[in-house]
Amino acid sequence: MISCETIPSTMPAVVLESPRNLAYREIPVWPIESYGDPDMVMIKVEACGICGSDLRYYAGENPWAQHTLGKHVDNPPNIVLGHEFAGTVVAVVDERNSHLLGKRVAPVCSKTCGECSECRQGREQLCANTIHLGHGQGWGTQLFYPGAYACYAPAWAQNCYELPDNVPSEEAAMMDILAVCVHVAHRGDIQPGRPVLVIGAGPAGNGIAQAAKNMGACPVVAIDVSPTAIEIASKQGIDYAINTAGLDAESIKRNLAGIVQEGFGSVFDSVGTQESLDIGLSVLGKAGTLVNMAVHDADMRFNFMRIGSERKITTSCNFAVGDYPIALSWLKNGRFQVSDWLTKIALEDVPRVFKELESAKLNRKAFKLVIVF
Structure with a gap:
């Protein structure tokens, strides 16, 4: 692994240990070299959005499976939620991706297999073999399942989009939902x-x-x-x-x-x-x-x-490969406006906020929550 700064062995994260049981705790930093994919990079997370689907995972649903597979799939324990994020690349597995070190990026939160019939026919968003950040899909059995409600998150170099200076990280963290839109x-x-x-x-x-x-x-x-x-x-x-x-x-x-x-x-x-x-x-x-x-x-x-x-x-299910650059272009050029959406919170506040959201104590006054680091 090649890094541009010292990476600790553990980090604070918010873990969905079981339905309706979120814990703010210290966990090991993601072992990106052990995932068997040379395209892996490590992102130091600067902002992560709270998606409506995260609330459904919290409640025990699996919206990815419902939309993509057309059925319910049980979630594993110890998921680190969070798939809407932006940050800086601080480590890469392969030297070929070292040009990304120190770059601020918005990563696509999933990687498809490229081999199934859906992928071969241009419907990657329906790939049943997708590996997805923020829930358990595609990771096999893990001690903790990777997501971005943490100080660091893994991603794939081929799916990292460099950010222009005029797009703050908290707005760039909206890229996933904008590509979906x-x-x-x-x-x-x-x-x-x-x-x-x-x-x-x-x-x-x-x-x-x-x-x-x-x-x-x-x-x-x-x-x-x-x-x-x-x-x-x-x-x-x-x-x-x-x-x-x-x-x-x-x-x-x-x-x-x-x-x-x-x-x-x-x-x-x-x-x-x-x-x-x-x-x-x-x-x-x-x-x-x-x-x-x-x-x-x-x-x-x-x-x-x-x-x-x-x-x-x-x-509609997820987003297609070509949707992401369109969304980034519209965000960069002001044709997507998201600054009015955002209410910022700290990582340690997330378990409390989820309980309040479920009980409607926030009364929808917060339009879109974003965790800032």
Whole structure:
């Protein structure tokens, strides 16, 4: 291993020891040489986002498996959560990657096998053999499963994107969710000049709304029950940001129909309930696409006539190889705006914050939490 600074043998980390049991503790630094991949590098983490999927892992779900494999897979104990991160490369396994030492990067949090039928046919985001940071997928049996709720995190050199000076690390840590938003937007078949609806204007919904505007959709409408989410969407120039708190489904449908009479060309549902599906289908235009981004193990009911006139329902999974550089370009050029999203917290506060998030004590005032080191 080649390093540009002294790396300690242990580090502070937040470990998901079992469902709803997060511990701030000292663990061994990742043994990147023992993982058997010469492309491995070590990142000194500067910022790590708390993703909505992290809360699902905390609760005992496995959202990666649900979206990618279409089934539940039990999580192993001792996962270090965290896959949205940025930092500085401080060690490499192979000398060929020594040019990255000292460079500030945003790493892609996963590596696909490149050999399965999904990978060979250009659908790497569906690779069942993915190795993924922030949960147990692909690592075999480990004492601790790598993630970025820690002072150091492993990554792959081929998947590290160097950061420009105008992108702070806490904003660069949003790259994973922004790449997901680019992919979701493509899955929704957005057409320039055609209206888009985003149901749920949290970070994912907000990012999709921004991506839709970047792709020429007009108007872009976002709905949510959170005043914070609506305020941020309005600040960022989303055409209609509507607070639906206290409104029943029929009132929401009437409001949306008053804005777009012929229906939306694309509807993105980040809520994933029976009610949100019903609202989305009710206002989906002819040949429109509804993308469900919150796949749960639950039965959903709808009348098949509602997808007549070439309407379709689909899902979105992870992001494709080409989505990441698009997202980074938009972030660098100010076409993705995330600074208003962020509330900074310390690593040692994470176990307490998760308990508060689950019990809703924060009341959604924190739009997007980012751990800073």
